[in-house]
Amino acid sequence: MAEVVRVAKSLGELERSVMDVLWDADSAMTATAIIACLPNPELKANTILTVLSRLEGKGFVRRVKDGRAAVFSPTASxxxxxxxxxxxxxxxxxxxxxxxxxxxxxxxxxxxxxxxxxxxxxxxxxx
CATH class of the missing domain: 1.10.1220 (Arc Repressor Mutant)
Known part of the structure; x- marks a missing residue:
């Protein structure tokens, strides 16, 4: 049986969009790949990196260095x-x-x- 994840905070609209992309992905993604999958792909990389950093702080996202870039994946389904x-x-x-x-x-x-x-x-x- 899967462990139930405690949710300390809800997700904002952009955070939810980013999480939807990550939940639908088959593997970890770079910020650039996430942006390409978002409904508004004109968003700046810095904006998405800030959102990903917040999601990491809330425990929703795991960041792993992949060479010079970082890839992101959800910590739970x-x-x-x-x-x-x-x-x-x-x-x-x-x-x-x-x-x-x-x-x-x-x-x-x-x-x-x-x-x-x-x-x-x-x-x-x-x-």
Whole structure:
């Protein structure tokens, strides 16, 4: 079972765009490669390097030197990030049981089936 990532801060719009590029990538990317994949490729490299530095400080991105350049990769998957956000919402809700019950009543039948399947597998592993 994947470890749930704690999310200390949410992502800004540009940070989210950069993370979407990194999450969709097959391997680590340079800032130049990230810029080419963004909806607004006119952004300056310094701007993206600043965003990447902030993301690294928040624990979302890992920077590795590759010759003279650096390559960047996410520290966790998109699914781990979302699970961490959900966990934080539950922790901050004041009443996690009520929040979960309300959430469960609001999902589609297909999503309810997915939740049942995930919880059924969890119960078998953790009686």
């Amino acid at each position: 998109r699914q781990d990030h979302v699970a961490g956000m959900l966990r934080q919402v539950l922790d901050d809700s004041g009443d996690p049981s009520a929040a979960l019950a309300h959430f469960a009543s609001s999902v589609s039948p297909e999503q309810a089936d997915i939740l049942r399947g995930a919880l059924g597998g969890r119960r078998e592993r953790n009686p």
